[in-house]
Amino acid sequence: MIKKLFSLLCGVFLLAGIDLYSQQEVVLSIKEGMPAIPIAIPPFIVHENNGETNAAAEALHKIITDDLKYSRVFALLPESYYSYIRPLNPKKIFFKDWESIQAKILFVGEISNDQGENILFEGKLYDVKAGRFIFGKRYQAEKSLLRLVAHKMSDEIMKIFGEPSIFTSKIVFVSNRDGNDELYMMDYDGHNQTRLTFNNVKDYMPAWSADGEKIAYTSYRKYKASLYILNPYEGKLIEVQDIGTNFAPAFSPDGKKLAFCSTIEEGNSEIYVATSEGKNIKRLTFNKAIDTAPTWSPTGREIAFTSDRGGTPQIYIMDAEGSNVRRVSFGGSYHDAPSWAPTGDRIAYVSRVNQIFDIYVLNLHANRIIKLTESNARNESPCWSPDGRHIIFSSNLTGTVQLYSIDYDGTNMRRLTTRGENKLPDWSR
Secondary structure (H helix, E strand, O other): OHHHHHHHHOHHHHOOOEEOOOOOOOOOOOOOOOOOEEEEOOOOEEOOOOHHHHHHHHHHHHHHHHHHHHOOOEEEOOHHHHHHOOOOOOOOOOHHHHHHOOOOEEEEEEEEEOOOOEEEEEEEEEEOOOOEEEEEEEEEEEHHHHHHHHHHHHHHHHHHOOOOOOOOOEEEEEEOOOOOOEEEEEEOOOOOOEEOOOOOOOEEEEEEOOOOOOEEEEEOOOOOOEEEEEEOOOOEEEEEEOOOOEEEEEEOOOOOEEEEEEOOOOOOOEEEEEEOOOOOOEEOOOOOOOEEEEEEOOOOOEEEEEEOOOOOOEEEEEEOOOOOOEEOOOOOOOEEEEEEOOOOOEEEEEEEEOOEEEEEEEEOOOOEEEEOOOOOOOEEEEEEOOOOOEEEEEEOOOOOOEEEEEEOOOOOOEEOOOOOOEEEEEEOO
C-alpha cells in the first residue's frame, strides 16, 4: 500500500512543469495585516470543447481559487464582475478592462487534451496595473492528478509573492476509522486521506521531519511505547528508542535533531534530544516533575515544552541545550501542547478553564494572549501551517473527535475529517 502511495505521489515529478518565460520578480512584501491583493481568475479557456476537458477545467479552476482564497494573501473578485468587461482573449489582454473591476493581479488558465488520459494546463500571471506578464507554467499530467497540478500551480503563485508553499504540504494524523489507531496522511484541505501504518497495535503522536520525507511517532508494536521513524514514500521503518516510555517526537527546523520525551532514566518523563536518525541521545531536563510536548522555535535555538514543575502544567521555554529555562504561561491551572509558529512570534497551546479545553495563542513579542476557539467542545493538539496563518487541531465539537483548521485570528474554521475519530495532527513544512 505504501509503495502504491509512493508511486502516486511520484507522479508530480513526471509532470512537465515548464516555465513559459523567464520569471520576473514582483517587488511586494506580504505582511500580516496588509489588505489582501485583489485577484481575478476568470473561467479557464478550453481548447477542445468536450465533457471531460470542460470538467477538468472547472475542477482546476475551483481548486486554485479555493487555494488562493484560503491563503489570506489574495482576495478573489466575484465572477459576476467579469460580465461587465469584454470576453477574455489570452492572446491580447485588455488590462484596462481588468483594472476597471479593481483587479491588481490576473491569472489566466488554458486547457487542452494531450493524447489519451493526459491534459495540458497552462497558467499565466499578470500585473494588471503595469500591464505586464509576471510568470507562467505549463503542466502535462494524467487527469487523475488534477488536484496535485492545481496545488502545485497555487504554490508557484505563492512563491512569486515570497510566501511558503502550503498547498502541496501534507498533514499526518491518527485515526481509528479502520478499527485501530493508525497513522494517516491527507492534503492540507482534507482530500486524499491515505492510511500509512497497518498494525494490530496503537500508533500515536506523529511528527514530520523538516524535509517532509520522514515521520517520527510512538508505536506499541512491542507492547510498550517505543519511538520509530517511518519513511512513508519508501516504506522504511527504523526503531529509535524502546527502553522506557517514549513519545511526543519533534524534528528540529534544520532537520538535524529530534527532540522527544522518555522515561528512560529514573522512570520520570524528561525531554531528550538525538540526531534525526535517533542516535547520540542526550538528556535536556533534570527534575522530578513531568516535562513533555517539546516544540522547536523556527531558529532551532529554543524549545518550548510543558512542565508541572511549578505545581500545575504550564508552558516553558529553554535553550536548545537545556539551559535558561523560563516560564511563559501565567494564570490558569492547565496549559499544555505548545506549538511554535514558523513565524517565530507566537505559540499556540491548549488551556483548560472550567473543564473546557480551548486553543489559545501567546504572542511572545507583545506578551498578549488571544483565545482562538470558543465552544463547549474539547479542542486540543494545535499545529501551525507552514506559513503561520492557519492552525489545525482536534475537537469533539460534533460529538466525535475530528480535525479542523482555523485561521490565526479565529476565523474561517472548517472541518477536514469525517470518518472515525481523528486526532494528533502534524503539518509538514
